[in-house]
Amino acid sequence: MMKKSLLPWGVMALLLLVLAGAAGLGTPPATLYTSDAVAPAHRFRGVSWVAGDSITVEQLAQLKKHHVSWIAQTPFGWQKAYNEPEITISRGNRVYWGERDKGLIHTTQLAKQLGLKTLLKPHIWLMDRNSGKWLGDIEMQTEEEWQQWFANYSAFILHFARLAEAQNIEALCIGTELYLPAVRREQDWRNLIREIRKVYKGQLTYAANWYKEYEEIRFWDALDFIGIQAYFPLTDKSEPSLAELTDGWQLHQAAIARLQAKYKKPVVFTEIGYKSTPDAAIEPWKWPGRDWQQVPLSEQTQANAYEAMFRQFWQQPWFGGTFIWKWYPQLRENRRDHLDFTPQNKPAAEVMARWYGEANEKGR
Numbered sequence: 001m002m003k004k005s006l007l008p009w010g011v012m013a014l015l016l017l018v019l020a021g022a023a024g025l026g027t028p029p030a031t032l033y034t035s036d037a038v039a040p041a042h043r044f045r046g047v048s049w050v051a052g053d054s055i056t057v058e059q060l061a062q063l064k065k066h067h068v069s070w071i072a073q074t075p076f077g078w079q080k081a082y083n084e085p086e087i088t089i090s091r092g093n094r095v096y097w098g099e100r101d102k103g104l105i106h107t108t109q110l111a112k113q114l115g116l117k118t119l120l121k122p123h124i125w126l127m128d129r130n131s132g133k134w135l136g137d138i139e140m141q142t143e144e145e146w147q148q149w150f151a152n153y154s155a156f157i158l159h160f161a162r163l164a165e166a167q168n169i170e171a172l173c174i175g176t177e178l179y180l181p182a183v184r185r186e187q188d189w190r191n192l193i194r195e196i197r198k199v200y201k202g203q204l205t206y207a208a209n210w211y212k213e214y215e216e217i218r219f220w221d222a223l224d225f226i227g228i229q230a231y232f233p234l235t236d237k238s239e240p241s242l243a244e245l246t247d248g249w250q251l252h253q254a255a256i257a258r259l260q261a262k263y264k265k266p267v268v269f270t271e272i273g274y275k276s277t278p279d280a281a282i283e284p285w286k287w288p289g290r291d292w293q294q295v296p297l298s299e300q301t302q303a304n305a306y307e308a309m310f311r312q313f314w315q316q317p318w319f320g321g322t323f324i325w326k327w328y329p330q331l332r333e334n335r336r337d338h339l340d341f342t343p344q345n346k347p348a349a350e351v352m353a354r355w356y357g358e359a360n361e362k363g364r
Contacts, residue, residue, distance in 0.1 A: 044321030051098025136179030273325030
């Protein structure tokens with residue numbers, strides 16, 4: 001519990017701002033949480049927006065019908081290999097328009113017209129697909145290479161921090177699923193966070209992988225909320241019942257609650273989603289395989305997985321919300337897209353809209 005203050009809150013807040021400025025810590029974020037309790041209306045009711053080669057306000061307006069209040073936009077930094085420090089921001093016309101600065105800015109501006117807020121969530125893309133390595137395996141061989149990697153990564157993130165500040169983007173994710181750099185290089189991340197605070201005033205988070213990473217990171221105290229890529233396995237069977245899925249959350253929820261109690265920060269699922277397949281909750285992080293044409297549909301499994309998640313977390317006072325993976329500007333009417341993670345045109349979208357709508361109503 002927080003100790004009762006002898007000073008009025010307004011006086012304390014002003015004093016803290018002055019002290020932060022004097023200490024050279026940069027400007028505190030304008031929407032910094034003042035406690036670990038989150039009012040329902042202030043939760044992230046989000047989706048991960050899929051970038052394309054164009055966007056219209058009508059496409060974004062579909063989100064309002066589902067009571068969505070936030071979108072996550074994902075530009076990329078390109079890293080050749082897991083053990084090479086070079087990172088480049090743009091690959092020209094080889095990336096979608098919506099992932100380039102102009103597309104990010106235009107999407108943000110259209111979203112603001114509709115009252116939608118943005119989490120800017122840059123990712124690293126490993127270009128070497130033959131090594132069997134992924135983002136969490138990024139590891140340099142020498143201290144000099146680590147310093148080069150962090151210098152390049154800092155330039156990458158600070159580019160988007162400045163863009164976010166210029167466009168009044170409300171939240172920025174400083175990294176996603178970078179397990180080894182995140183857990184082994186704590187001070188480098190704290191240094192980076194200080195540099196970001198100097199140029200960006202919004203909320204900051206990091207999106208940690210559900211497996212080990214979110215529990216092992218030690219710089220949560222320097223951020224505004226804890227971000228988890230919440231692809232937790234919930235069952236070992238296909239087409240589980242709602243009760244079985246709810247039970248599958250118990251151990252995971254207890255671990256998340258322990259972490260939250262340690263850092264006193266809201267927890268946000270910076271990504272969570274399920275495929276429309278019978279096995280969607282066994283290994284939720286997996287995409288449909290090459291045999292997708294033989295995979296049966298199970299929209300009910302997807303809907304039940306959404307319902308179980310919302311029931312377990314949406315009433316927790318420390319829970320900050322969700323970004324559902326994922327939402328297309330225009331859904332293609334083909335079977336492969338229908339099998340994948342999007343809830344669009346499926347019962348899961350109705351589940352999401354109901355829970356998001358209830359949170360919205362409580363804030364009125």
